[in-house]
Amino acid sequence: MDLIVIAIVVVVAIGLVAACILSYASKVFYVPVDERVSKLREELPGANCGGCGFAGCDDYANALVEDPELSINKCPVGGAAVAAKLGEILGKSAEAGEKKLAVVMCNGTRDAVKPLLAYNDIKTCKAAKNLFGGMNACPFGCLGLGDCEAACDFDAIHICDGVAVVNKDACVACGACAKACPNSLIRISPAKNLVVVKCHNTEKGGVARKECSNACIGCMKCQKVCKFDAITVENNLAYIDPEKCKNCGMCAKECPTGAIHDERKKKAAPKKSPEKIEALKKAAAAKKAAAAAKEAGTAADSTDAKAKAGDTKADSAKEKTPVKEVKVETTVEKAEEKAPETVKEVVDESADIGDENV
Numbered sequence: 001m002d003l004i005v006i007a008i009v010v011v012v013a014i015g016l017v018a019a020c021i022l023s024y025a026s027k028v029f030y031v032p033v034d035e036r037v038s039k040l041r042e043e044l045p046g047a048n049c050g051g052c053g054f055a056g057c058d059d060y061a062n063a064l065v066e067d068p069e070l071s072i073n074k075c076p077v078g079g080a081a082v083a084a085k086l087g088e089i090l091g092k093s094a095e096a097g098e099k100k101l102a103v104v105m106c107n108g109t110r111d112a113v114k115p116l117l118a119y120n121d122i123k124t125c126k127a128a129k130n131l132f133g134g135m136n137a138c139p140f141g142c143l144g145l146g147d148c149e150a151a152c153d154f155d156a157i158h159i160c161d162g163v164a165v166v167n168k169d170a171c172v173a174c175g176a177c178a179k180a181c182p183n184s185l186i187r188i189s190p191a192k193n194l195v196v197v198k199c200h201n202t203e204k205g206g207v208a209r210k211e212c213s214n215a216c217i218g219c220m221k222c223q224k225v226c227k228f229d230a231i232t233v234e235n236n237l238a239y240i241d242p243e244k245c246k247n248c249g250m251c252a253k254e255c256p257t258g259a260i261h262d263e264r265k266k267k268a269a270p271k272k273s274p275e276k277i278e279a280l281k282k283a284a285a286a287k288k289a290a291a292a293a294k295e296a297g298t299a300a301d302s303t304d305a306k307a308k309a310g311d312t313k314a315d316s317a318k319e320k321t322p323v324k325e326v327k328v329e330t331t332v333e334k335a336e337e338k339a340p341e342t343v344k345e346v347v348d349e350s351a352d353i354g355d356e357n358v
Contacts, residue, residue, distance in 0.1 A: 051174030073097035222251035
């Protein structure tokens, strides 16, 4: 019993000594933390997307406190609302930030680009790029396996008809898709730039056109028609200077392959008239009724077929029964035919026996 008490006392004493040492060390090595960091962290969205240029929201909050010159408009997810709150905490005025979007520099749809091989390996763009350089004839275009889509945390980019397409309403310009693209096709550009070159192929025009019908062929027509010196052709590919571009759209109109896109010219889906909608509804109802009638007819035919099959079996059974009766009658008749002969033989034998006795 004494040993147990001694052991308990020793353990408690060790615990108390360790607690005192830790308490003293925490005071000696205490690092003061600016309260503004926690406040800034609470206002940041916590997406940790890296769009601000830092590893995450915590790093950005610390950097804002350490560097007074750092801009408070770097959070692409929070936008102007978060920038205003950060400005209140830091005592800064939030300047209106320029909205940016991810832009895919490719329009090589399945109909436009020629396939080079059938790819049935790992379904990632990076794997296809490293193994074969891509499965399409154009080595510069979108591989369409969705690495950018998987990297996006905001559901803002999807693969449509073999090419990545950005949803402008959902995009926050974090740049995760741009980092994931092995062909470096995605760029973060100001949203005000409505005219973009949807091509990244730097091969000569004839080769590029054979690989993709929507490719830039370096014809320089866009450069000649631009009145603001905002577009130049370098290395067989057109480039637009966003600072000089006035979004006039003349280069897009002049482009013979459609490599230059004017985002304002996208046509909305045509709306159907009420009469056409009603006609489509009636046609759908008629088609549904015809399908139901066809199914009912098929079921009736199946029932008739089963009934006929049952009648056929019954008739065959009836036909087989008389055959057995005939066989029985034949056997009886044969027995009757044999009976007189047997009697006659018996009579003849009796007569012979009588003659012998005489």
